[in-house]
Amino acid sequence: MSSKIFIFDTTLRDGTQGEGISLSADDKLKIAQKLDQLGVDYIEGGNPGSNGKDIEFFQRVKSLNLKAKLTAFGSTRRKNSIAEHDASLLRIIESGVPAATLVGKAWDFHVHIALQTSLEENLAMIRESFAFLKRHEIEAMYDAEHFFDGYKNNPEYALSALKAAKEGGADWLVLCDTNGGTLPNEIAEIVSRVKQELDMPVGIHTHNDCELAVANTLAAVNAGATQVQGTINGYGERCGNANLCSIIPNLQLKMNYDCLPDDNLKMLTNTARYISEVANVHMPVGQAYVGNAAFAHKGGIHVSAIMKDSKTYEHIQPELVGNKQRVLVSELAGQSNIISKASALGLDVNTNNEKTKQIMDHIKKLEHEGYQFEAADASLELLLRKAFGDWQPAFLVESYKVHTEYKQDSIISEAVVKISIDGQQIYTVAEGNGPVNALDNALRKALSQYYPDIEQVYLTDYKVRVIDETDATAAKVRVLVESTGKQNSWNTVGLSGNVIDASWAAIVDSFHYALLSIQRVSVEQPANSQEYAGLANI
């Protein structure tokens, strides 16, 4: 029998302290619903005492009927006052949550410097605030701020803060490494001491300033903590909070604890990516467990080994967390990478087959010229489909031109594109914030008459790299473009001696790839037009 660890998600509260993270009440509702589907135990929705957006969230979230316990965040009462009159504590009660977390000082230094009150008054603030919450029959958690720094400085005072919360009636003592500076062995030792001194359920809340938040959380669980606080993708102030997307699979798959219900662990990757979309934050490609490269193989030896048995270079089956294996095609890899990619597309690939050999040689030649397919899955797919006679281009390019002009402090880019679809010529012109954006707009305009859904495809990243920069005459430019559609995103590559032409090639590939799954309409039907939501500066 595995024992239960309670997962406390604070993406919507501590997560929003991260740089560049700003969530509307609508965003927060979407995320709460997704977290609830994943099956976390507690969802900390925000601080109703600090802003109107959070009050709105707590009102609207009720209609979602979440299974998870919703919690509100606040501080212990103000110094030299009484809990019953504390506006922030009253807001927590008004928000109607079944559980609340109060942060309170546990480090004597902070009581003196930040709070500027006496050590005794701080203990009274803690005790009385919890007594207030418990009179309202709310599950109450004490976030013991800077507990580990406090303990290292003055263990008796740090413990007395916990005892004050216990006396007030707190249900959980959550030990916080607020500054993220504590090491795993220190965490283990101090949590053990707390478990010895106080017979209470203990939680752990860590930050990633030493890149140790996950390890610190696991060390605390090993020492007896049964609640884990963290955020999806590790969002949070400075270097972020402990990343639940790493902690949960570590606890379940490696340490045999029980965190999420049933088979929900396989929703983890989708949850992480969905929340990164809502929060509008790029996910690091190499993020543990849920990143796009978490099970991506590039080395030729590695690839040939995983084709024999994926356990050779994968610590878990990616499907357990809803992720999947990817084989990157690169200069470092042998042909095994390409074969596994083509098989995944359902193409009749076979090392003994002459055609397969020709395609390999062709790809090798392209890579030698400077193409890089490892970050351009969609271009590689088009290339393979074409080679196997599995693809016909939906349009042909006849010509394009683009100009950019700066005069009297203003700058303009304009592009003209001529393409043909089934022999029918289409000639469009469009402006853009930059030449590539202008070309993108002009091509989109041309295609949208036949493929209105192309309006939902946007360029979302753009990278330029000069290759062989030492050999100037032979040098080429490689452009990598990321595009995003309704449900997925894909990457394409363009290579040319001219940066505009390389960009154009990458855009053309991106649209070709998008059209694989977009329906064509008769030209009489007018195209929908909507505001452009992608990159507009290139």
Added chain:
Amino acid sequence: MSSKIFIFDTTLRDGTQGEGISLSADDKLKIAQKLDQLGVDYIEGGNPGSNGKDIEFFQRVKSLNLKAKLTAFGSTRRKNSIAEHDASLLRIIESGVPAATLVGKAWDFHVHIALQTSLEENLAMIRESFAFLKRHEIEAMYDAEHFFDGYKNNPEYALSALKAAKEGGADWLVLCDTNGGTLPNEIAEIVSRVKQELDMPVGIHTHNDCELAVANTLAAVNAGATQVQGTINGYGERCGNANLCSIIPNLQLKMNYDCLPDDNLKMLTNTARYISEVANVHMPVGQAYVGNAAFAHKGGIHVSAIMKDSKTYEHIQPELVGNKQRVLVSELAGQSNIISKASALGLDVNTNNEKTKQIMDHIKKLEHEGYQFEAADASLELLLRKAFGDWQPAFLVESYKVHTEYKQDSIISEAVVKISIDGQQIYTVAEGNGPVNALDNALRKALSQYYPDIEQVYLTDYKVRVIDETDATAAKVRVLVESTGKQNSWNTVGLSGNVIDASWAAIVDSFHYALLSIQRVSVEQPANSQEYAGLANI
């Protein structure tokens, strides 16, 4: 007395296995030099047996006379062969390195599945390969691949692999958590056992698949490992290698080990950012210690507390690692690097001086907008000189325009530039292989009448980065340009909502910088014209 931990950097070898990381020989030389300045003990340059680029690197790196020990990577000899005839081992010797690392199997499962040979033959491969290296008097390290997985499956066989390396004469036994699936307590236990069984120097090499690579490395050091292998920014296959930018400060500042010489730790942030620019990879804003947000405070209670004492919400002083505090609402960041830069230029800089404060504020504002001066020294120098009244632009830009056209399989770029020098208007037109090259040519043509030596200045690298790509409307493009003159090279930056305009700004800065040391001639004197030897494709 603190004891020494040897830092083994494998950014140039294992780091390049990361998705999207592709380094030219030039890039690798730049990174090697930067790592050497930081003061790492070993720099693994690549695998001379696997590709021509790495052979070129090992040839060219000799002229840099690095203080760090350069190491080459390879595998133990092929099965059923002899070391003396192994092409890969011979290439290591030919590369002329003083040290080498050989990877060899330590997991019986891998010997059967991936290597498809007998357990005994694998031990012979290890033993004989090290004996071969030692006959050539090279410091030899055994990367015991999958050591921890191997040990968990068959401890005796894993230990016998180590013993084979020891018998062959290996100087180091490096225990690898190749799949990144091992937990810190397992690492600690297994490293202790190895230290007990074999009286040998032990290294640790971990991967981040459980977000535990840093913690695993520290656990191994606690258990007796004295060499740490990792990469800058944690680059590497799948979820990356152990991140030296977190490990080094943890070891030095928190655990009192000795890693880098003297005061070099304060170069860490600059090193991390420089290498991310060369590799053209986004640095996560919240990266521990060196990230832009690692010491950033987002308002409210935290900010008021750090203004009383920054220790309240900072686990270390950011300056110890060359980073700085940022307050996201009102910028109050550190200024030491800019001050030292200005002093080096002989400018009258002084923290108590009002003008210095204004300049700092201006630079901070530019950085907030997305400028990045770490990799654009020349732009920063112009900015400082201008602020101190030490520089007058040699020319003014009135207008420019550029167009690119593709028609009937041919592509052309043409630029028109209008500048003035001392009120004299100069109007030129030029073609180029791309729009940026055309602008560069037109501007060069205009300047060369007054400054003939400008013909010897070439653009030698060009990088484009979209910043804030998630926020499409506010997004900007940052262009970094490297230029080379007769004797030196320099870097400039341009930022704009339009990629052409950002490129133009970087080029203009580059020419301004070049003109600081180029003599002006009377216009009657004809300009020398010579073939363009720089980048022509952009």
